[in-house]
Amino acid sequence: MTHEITFSRLVDVPASEIARHMSDPRVAEHMPLLTGAWDTEMAIQFVKMKEEYWARDGLGHWAFLVDGNYVGWGGFQKEGQEWDFGLVLRPHAFGFGRRISKKAIELAIADDRIPFVTFLLPPSRKNLGALGRLGAEHVGDIDYDGERFLKFRLETT
Template sequence: MDLKFKRLTEASLQDIISLNNHPDVLRQMPLGSPDFDEVKAKEWIKQKDAQWEQNGYGPWAFFIDHQFAGWGGLQHEDGDADLALVLHPHFWGSGKAIYEEIINRAFTTMGLESITILLPFSRTRIKGVARLGFLEDGEVECDGVRFQRFRLHAPATPERFRS
């Protein structure tokens, strides 16, 4: 698998619109809605890409074998670097490899002390989050939706993430 992390501005606008409107993807995104059009997409990309300047990190567009697979990475959320991973259903089997690369970058090149994941309370299958080392860390509200927050602390020896 040839995995590339690129800026969201390098992805096709239509690919991003299609992904963020996909019904299977929307079932996993309680803040998403099926009216993500070109105007909303351009503003969304601008806001997501601006996080790189503001925070030193932000979301990427993921390409697998030269095809747009999805978006995600680390987004600033109430002082935390929050992990997001949104993949087209055709690429759902690639999530682990993408996650591992995000974690590697977070704890080595970016030097973060911890990252979070926010999961809606409707998401009941969360044992995998604990297996990855995330610990329960309270709850937060975003745009009127409550989420469970889980936190992963940087390992004492970040070298284990280096390739």
């Protein structure tokens, strides 16, 4: 069965859905900057912040939908001169990560503003084969808000 994957804006998803997603302890396992459960107000502020990136950069984070149902969020966020890609899925949707990432990377390849994409992953992520299959290379470790992350880079040109 083929599932339809679409990208929507986060404002189109009820804040309570995002709060429930971000409060799942299985999501927090690989998000060292995520501390504690979210409530609806936190989700509203999060979406507002992500919409500000869209206004500033013309690109940002989407809500990911599978067959019209919210399964997570992610996309591109400009960090200095780099475009970082992030993907945060609900546990039941982890299997869609490859297809969602592929679709997003295709958008980056088609966008002249994005000569390369970076990925920041916590050291707790052990299965990194998908990044290698994409062609991303480990370029080192960085400190981000007091936490160590593995940094990868994928050329898009």
